[in-house]
Each structure stands twice: as structure tokens, then as C-alpha cells.
Amino acid sequence: MSSADKRQHLNETVKNEIKNSVLCWLATVDAGGTPNVTPKEIFSYVGNDRIVIADIASSNSVRNIRAQPRVCVSFVDVFRQRGFKIIGTATVIAPEEENFAILGAELLQMAGKDYPIRNVISIEVEKVSRIWAPSYALFPERTEEERMESGYAIYGVRPL
Template structure:
């Protein structure tokens, strides 16, 4: 499965993605990433802003899992594949970094770009969608999440 427009939409709606890597001893590491994007139908790009453990793990094992969820509708996607760390001195760095630099602006320095080649994509759904399909809608999930987080919809000014 490729990174479809629906996957890209959920990536844009997600505040963080979670990058799972494994070190040389098999110890997993899951790390939040704030600057990420679907680059094309086969690749995700993630900014290495402060990710020494993720980068070190990628040098030992290129297999990764990335997940992102819209916390309000409680749906998202899991992407599995392999990744490589592209550093600024490499010729294709600018290409991979372009969408991330626009997101990072002057606030964050991008030390490298983690380029994930997607090999599989699966949906992530809150259990309510499966356990109570007749009662669970995106609207009901949004309402429940807004109540749980203590937030309200913005009113037009």
C-alpha cells in the first residue's frame, strides 16, 4: 500500500508522529517527532531536530515503524518500512528537507532528515469504532475527545 492522499491528510492533521526504532541489542525506542510529512506516495520525511537515539538506532537497524493519529477523531495510520538518515552534506538533502524546513521555520534547526521508505500502511482506529460501530462516529469521537481534553470548537470571529 502506498501513502495515499488519505494518509497524507491524517499526517497533516496529527500534531506528532511516533518513530519506533531498535538498537543493535534489540531494545526498542519510541520517540515523538514534531516536524514530519508525507513526501510522496512511497516516502515519509521526518526532521531530526533532537533525535540522537533514533539516528544511532538507524545506523544499527534500518527497520522502523511510524504512527500518527488525529487525536480528535481517534484515527490515523501506522507505516512500516526502512529508513535512512540523510545529512546536510549529502546531495539529496535539500530535496528531502524542503517540506520540513517550511514547517520548522527559524524555530528549529534540522540536523538531518530521516527518510522512511514505506513498505506497509495500516489504519489505526480507537477501539470504540470496532467494539461499538453503531454508536461510534467521527463526530461522537470528536465530542468525547473535546470533553476529555477540556477544549471547545473555535467560534468564527
């Protein structure tokens, strides 16, 4: 089996949860192995095997990826209290490259003209793992509605 065959993909559940997550956290390492993790709000997926993130102000992440392309991205739906962790290999795509407009189409729409995208960070997905809040194991009988109610209380918000 080739390494491409072992790759995991983004199914509909992962894609929905990307949409329900306000932001993701991108973890990279520099050439010396020092880790870096920062939030990115403008992120999405393309097809079944790619996460894309807008580099608007992410100089360290971009520099790290150029030196060491293995990355980890995690995101959670804070109200449903679950998310995913994705490991993959990233490339930095500059605006003059052919793929920028194709892979960055949704990011450009999300960011709008007020937030210029310097590069598209494109991550080829290799491994997808679930993240559950501990309450799923401790209180498995809770309904999604109850979890969301507790999320609203924790964050002091109500849905519109």
C-alpha cells in the first residue's frame, strides 16, 4: 500500500464542523523544532483532502512551513463541544501562482477586501482525529441541546 492510500479524508461530518467552528489553531514548528500555534479565522476546505487557511498576518507560520511543512490544525465547535485535529503537509501558495485563485476562492470571499490575503496555506490532509470534550465520556446521556445550553451558559451568550 502506498502512503497516498493510507491518507484519511474529510467526510461530511468534518466539513460541517469546519463550518460550525469560528476559528482553527494552526501548529507549525521552526527549523530548530520550536513549536508555534496561532488562531486563524479565515479557513475552509477544498474537496475531500485539503484544508486551506488565509495568510493575512501569519509570517511565522509561513516561514515555519517553508522550513518544515508538517503541520497540525485543530478546530472545535465550542457549543457542541467537539471538533477535529488534522495532521498534514502544508504548502504556501502565493497570489501569482495559478492555484491561488482556485484554492483560495472561498477564503477570498470570507476575508473580503478589508483583509488582503498574502498567501493561501494549503494543507494536504493525512490524518483526521476526533476531539471530544470530556463531558461526552463523563455524561454520555446528555443531548446535543443540553450540551449547547451549557455552552451558551459558559460563554454567556444566546443564539439570535
